[in-house]
Amino acid sequence: MNTPNTNMPLQLIDVTLEYPDGDGTIKALDAVNLSVGAGKMLSLIGPSGSGKSSLLAAAATLIRPTSGLVIIDGTTASDLNDAQLTALRREKIGIIFQQPNLLASLTAVEQLMISDHLRGKSLKPAKKHAMELLDIVGLADSAKKRPHQLSGGQRQRVNIARALMGEPKVLLVDEPTAALDNARSESIVRLLAQVTKEFSVATVMVTHDTEFISFTDSVAAMRDGVLGISELVGS
Numbered sequence: 001m002n003t004p005n006t007n008m009p010l011q012l013i014d015v016t017l018e019y020p021d022g023d024g025t026i027k028a029l030d031a032v033n034l035s036v037g038a039g040k041m042l043s044l045i046g047p048s049g050s051g052k053s054s055l056l057a058a059a060a061t062l063i064r065p066t067s068g069l070v071i072i073d074g075t076t077a078s079d080l081n082d083a084q085l086t087a088l089r090r091e092k093i094g095i096i097f098q099q100p101n102l103l104a105s106l107t108a109v110e111q112l113m114i115s116d117h118l119r120g121k122s123l124k125p126a127k128k129h130a131m132e133l134l135d136i137v138g139l140a141d142s143a144k145k146r147p148h149q150l151s152g153g154q155r156q157r158v159n160i161a162r163a164l165m166g167e168p169k170v171l172l173v174d175e176p177t178a179a180l181d182n183a184r185s186e187s188i189v190r191l192l193a194q195v196t197k198e199f200s201v202a203t204v205m206v207t208h209d210t211e212f213i214s215f216t217d218s219v220a221a222m223r224d225g226v227l228g229i230s231e232l233v234g235s
C-alpha cells in the first residue's frame with residue numbers, strides 16, 4: 001500500500017530518518033512501513049537505541065524524515081509547511097510522554113481546560129468536556145486536586161485525559177509506565193486500550209513492559225532502525 005488511506009489514521013510509508021554522525025550518518029529509521037487503524041493499539045518494543053523514539057517523533061511530525069511519507073488521517077505531513085504541521089498536530093495528534101508534565105499550580109480539571117481554551121473554546125464547555133474526560137479516566141472525584149496531591153498513576157491518567165481533549169485521531173505514547181509500579185502500569189495500559197476503542201484513535205505505545213502488550217491489538221519490534229514486524233491492524 002502506498003496511497004493515503006483515511007481508514008488508517010496513522011501511516012508511515014518507507015520512512016527513513018538519518019542523523020549526522022561524525023563524517024557520516026546514522027540511520028535511526030530504515031524504510032519503516034507501519035499502518036495503524038482507528039480503534040487499534042500497537043505496542044512498539046525494541047532495545048535501547050533501536051529507533052523507537054525516532055519513530056514516535058516522526059509519527060508525531062515533530063521531526064521530518066529524510067525520505068518516505070508520514071500520513072496522518074489522510075494528510076501527507078511532508079506536503080505541509082511548519083505552521084500547517086503545527087495545526088495538524090494540534091487537531092489530530094495526542095502525545096503522552098513518560099513523565100506527565102503537568103503544571104504544578106493547576107488542578108486536574110484546569111490542566112485539561114487549558115487545552116480546550118487554547119483551541120478557542122469558552123470556559124463553560126471546556127469545563128464540561130474536561131469533567132467528562134476525567135470521569136472516563138476514573139478521576140471525577142479528583143478534579144480539584146493539584147499534581148502533588150495525586151499519585152504517579154493518577155497524574156498519568158490526567159495526562160491521558162489531557163491528550164484526549166483535542167479529540168485526536170492518533171495517540172502516541174512514550175513509555176507511559178516507566179515511573180509506575182506493576183499494578184499501576186497494568187491499569188494505565190488497560191486504560192489506554194480502553195480509550196483507543198472508545199475514541200477510535202490509532203494508538204502507538206512504546207514500552208519496555210512486554211508483560212502488558214497482550215492488552216494491545218498488535219506488537220511491532222524495532223532493531224537497528226528496522227521494524228521487525230510490520231503489521232497492518234484494523235483493516
Ligand SMILES: Nc1ncnc2c1ncn2[C@@H]1O[C@H](COP(=O)(O)OP(=O)(O)OP(=O)(O)O)[C@@H](O)[C@H]1O
Nearest residue numbers: 019020026028046047048049050051052053054055
Ligand atoms: N538527535 C540525534 N542525533 C544523532 N543521533 C541520534 C539522535 N537521536 C537519536 N539518535 C540515534 O538514533 C538511533 C535511534 O535512537 P532512538 O532514541 O530513536 O532509539 P530508542 O529505541 O528510542 O532508544 P531508547 O529506548 O534508549 O529511548 C540511536 O543510534 C541514537 O543514538
